[in-house]
Amino acid sequence: YWVPAKRLFGGQIVGQALVAAAKSVSEDVHVHSLHCYFVRAGDPKVPVLYQVERTRTGSSFSVRSVKAVQHGKPIFICQASFQQAQPSPMQHQFSMPTVPPPEELLDCETLIDQYLRDPNLQKRYPLALNRIAAQEVPIEIKPVNPSPLSQLQRMEPKQMFWVRARGYIGGSRGLVHGRLWRQDGVLAVTCAQEGVIRVKPRVSESKL
Incomplete structure (x- = not known):
């Protein structure tokens, strides 16, 4: 629900x-x-x-x-x-990464359906996935390189947290940068966002 x-x-x-x-x-x-x-x-x-x-x-x-x-x-x-709008002879932008076109990618609803059909899916995931699937989101999202949920535990941590992308993390704050391209390769938006990151410190239970 x-x-x-x-x-x-x-x-x-x-x-x-x-x-x-x-x-x-x-x-x-x-x-x-x-x-x-x-x-x-x-x-x-x-x-x-x-x-x-x-x-x-x-x-x-x-x-x-x-x-x-x-x-x-x-x-x-x-x-x-x-x-x-002011025309200028100087034009420069970051190049768009080489990615498949959206027509060749699966949307989130289809991916969630595939995840739920996976016999190796851990029991903690179905409830959260069904909640996401029940939401009416006006924006269509298609992940470029989604990972099977059943394999997340086998991946190296550095492969899961690459989104840091040289950003700053400290003082309960994190800074990330992003770029959005149009489908024709034109850079449409460059953004930077600072957010609050509150992490509870882990207390070691080891008696050694």
Whole structure:
């Protein structure tokens, strides 16, 4: 069975805040930079009020500050910078990795169905997989190189945690970087995210 989330999904707040900011600028400018801060946990049972401040409106660049409010208090704040399209003879971007096209990959629903049919699947996985399958997600996700759940215990730890990707971890915070390409190979988004990582220290039970 599916249990509704107790907090608002951060990506939903980011997307709605960006839409609110975009509605306050002309249609000939596009966002090129977005800085976000999550201040408080969002309540999924309460509407979110988005307050947009026109920080600056220029001929080439415009800046908007957005505050998402619930119960009279901000839960999220962000600044978005918009730029008018300007042709330039200089073009450079990171190359897109060589990966199969999405038409050749399985979606998450199909993968979960395969996992549940695996006779070697550990007993702790079916409940969580069924919860994920019951969620109505408006975004289609297709993993490029999914691993069989029945083989996770046999893999080297360094193969499971490569996502650190030279990021910073310390002081209960972690920093990761990401890039998103369009299907035609054009770099669409470059992002960096700092998140809270709270890990309980393990106490050794050894008597030696």
